[in-house]
Amino acid sequence: MAIGVERYGSRADTVAFVACLVVALVTLALPEAIRAPLAAAMRRSVLLPAVTIESRVAASRAEREAVRRLRAERDSFALAASQVPELVTENEELRALLRVRGRLVNGFVTAEVLHQAGLGDGLTLLLSAGRRAGIAPLAPVVSPTGLVGVVTTVDARSSVVMAWSHPDFRASAMTEKGTVFGIVAARRGERAGEVMEFRGVPYRDRLPAGTLVVTSGLGGVFPRGIPLGTIEGMLSEAEGWERTYLVRPAAHPAQVTHVLVLRPGVPSDSVAPAFLPPPAAESAAATRAFPADTI
Amino acid sequence: MRLGSPRLKLWAALVVLLAAQLVLRPWLATSPFAPDFLLVALLFFAMRSRPGAGAAAGFVVGLLSDAVAPTALGAGAFALTIIGYVAGWLKAVVFADNLLVTVVFVFAASWLRDFIELAASGTLRTGALGTQLVVLSPASAVGTAAASAIALLLFRGWLRSAPAS
Numbered sequence: 001m002a003i004g005v006e007r008y009g010s011r012a013d014t015v016a017f018v019a020c021l022v023v024a025l026v027t028l029a030l031p032e033a034i035r036a037p038l039a040a041a042m043r044r045s046v047l048l049p050a051v052t053i054e055s056r057v058a059a060s061r062a063e064r065e066a067v068r069r070l071r072a073e074r075d076s077f078a079l080a081a082s083q084v085p086e087l088v089t090e091n092e093e094l095r096a097l098l099r100v101r102g103r104l105v106n107g108f109v110t111a112e113v114l115h116q117a118g119l120g121d122g123l124t125l126l127l128s129a130g131r132r133a134g135i136a137p138l139a140p141v142v143s144p145t146g147l148v149g150v151v152t153t154v155d156a157r158s159s160v161v162m163a164w165s166h167p168d169f170r171a172s173a174m175t176e177k178g179t180v181f182g183i184v185a186a187r188r189g190e191r192a193g194e195v196m197e198f199r200g201v202p203y204r205d206r207l208p209a210g211t212l213v214v215t216s217g218l219g220g221v222f223p224r225g226i227p228l229g230t231i232e233g234m235l236s237e238a239e240g241w242e243r244t245y246l247v248r249p250a251a252h253p254a255q256v257t258h259v260l261v262l263r264p265g266v267p268s269d270s271v272a273p274a275f276l277p278p279p280a281a282e283s284a285a286a287t288r289a290f291p292a293d294t295i
Numbered sequence: 296m297r298l299g300s301p302r303l304k305l306w307a308a309l310v311v312l313l314a315a316q317l318v319l320r321p322w323l324a325t326s327p328f329a330p331d332f333l334l335v336a337l338l339f340f341a342m343r344s345r346p347g348a349g350a351a352a353g354f355v356v357g358l359l360s361d362a363v364a365p366t367a368l369g370a371g372a373f374a375l376t377i378i379g380y381v382a383g384w385l386k387a388v389v390f391a392d393n394l395l396v397t398v399v400f401v402f403a404a405s406w407l408r409d410f411i412e413l414a415a416s417g418t419l420r421t422g423a424l425g426t427q428l429v430v431l432s433p434a435s436a437v438g439t440a441a442a443s444a445i446a447l448l449l450f451r452g453w454l455r456s457a458p459a460s
Contacts, residue, residue, distance in 0.1 A: 020353070021377070047363060054317055061322055
């Protein structure tokens, strides 16, 4: 068919065009009471297949989106479930903290350890509580198992702790029975951050492995009786003068998530019983006392 | 109508576009670029028909579209009647099988359809009308024009010099 032939000026085309326009305008001018039933009638008749198909496609789309959403929720639950063991550990830690709290009664502030990604994490710790919570510089920081460190800097809502693993940390220490005194500091060089050194032990005193070392209370920073660790073995000795022992720490700063910050007014005689007897016996006693209080 | 005749091929292409409107468009409905396959089918038909047939087809398609979204029954029919007539008349001026002409005309027709329909129905006022005509309608027209280009490429063999009436 040649292009352009019989396209211009056809009266039939013009009539059809005008007629359609007029009908459209008349339809548009009809009152809503007539237009609505008219449209409904078309949807129920000639448009029914199209409406049905579109409805099913829309339903299919909605179902697919629902499946996608359910998968996302399932993945979220799976992720949450993977964290349950950590929550159990954290819960046990909190329970242990509460046990300490029960004995201390007051004189402490609870705080979360905000572990950082930096290399210094473990040497210094950032706590979630600060001056507003009553934390002051030089306050001892303890975990359920023993001494973690000492507060060095206090802000309004946070504070910084020098952990025992810090090279500058020192604590006056003694054996559990209070017969041997010395200074506990972080081990440098080999096994640094992993163990402590119990320095200045008089040459005449020998400490067997497993001996518990606690803070002595001398110097006024740390109350007496906070566990530092247990003797692992002798490291060195200055002939006729002193011995240095390796101490396995009671608390590992890089692993604690919740701590107690002791206030200056905490009664000294209430600190030692908060950690003693040893954790295993304490745990068994607590289980017997509260058999139903489990996760 | 013989099997394999140009007219039958044209109608087959139109049916495919109708199916795309029913099946594909609900998946794209939330996109501002969602193409109007029904408008593409109407234009393909009208550009291969007499102006009167194009106008009648536009009227029917518009009325049915209005029935599905009955905001102003008759406004779509009015708009598509004009579009169909113009598309039929266009065949006398340009080559309907030219890709560029088709894309440009589909874009213009889609935007013009929205303009006429909005003006006839009076459903939007000032700000909303401006947003629709300046932002949303061009976006939809782009999608429709792209769909027409794809359809023309896919059905080039079926649509070439195929008179609809």
